[in-house]
Amino acid sequence: MLAQLTGFLKTMLKPDQFSRLGPETPLREFGVLDSLGMARLVTFIRDDMGVAVPMRHLTGARFRSLDDITDLVLTLRA
Structure with missing residues (x-):
């Protein structure tokens, strides 16, 4: 995921x-x-990784670093 x-x-x-x-x-x-x-990244996560990111999760804290984004995607995927 991180890669x-x-x-x-x-x-x-x-x-x-x-x-x-x-x-x-x-x-x-x-x-x-x-x-x-940010728009390109959210589109990549949705289209290529198959994970929709709800609007309420589009915050600076959740997208601060690759580690934070990875944690978010793994959480949303579960």
Whole structure:
């Protein structure tokens, strides 16, 4: 799950940013999750991972890092 999310987010990064992206990287501060990035990520989670993310879960705390997003997806999948 973490590997899938990391791979997707890397498509939104410049190559020089790849090595700095880790499970606990703060994604907003890193410049990955602006409004367009968030929409693309939620669409990826829904379409490619088969997990719908309800509006009430679209919060900064749940999308702070790859670890947080992974936890959210695993919870929603259960």
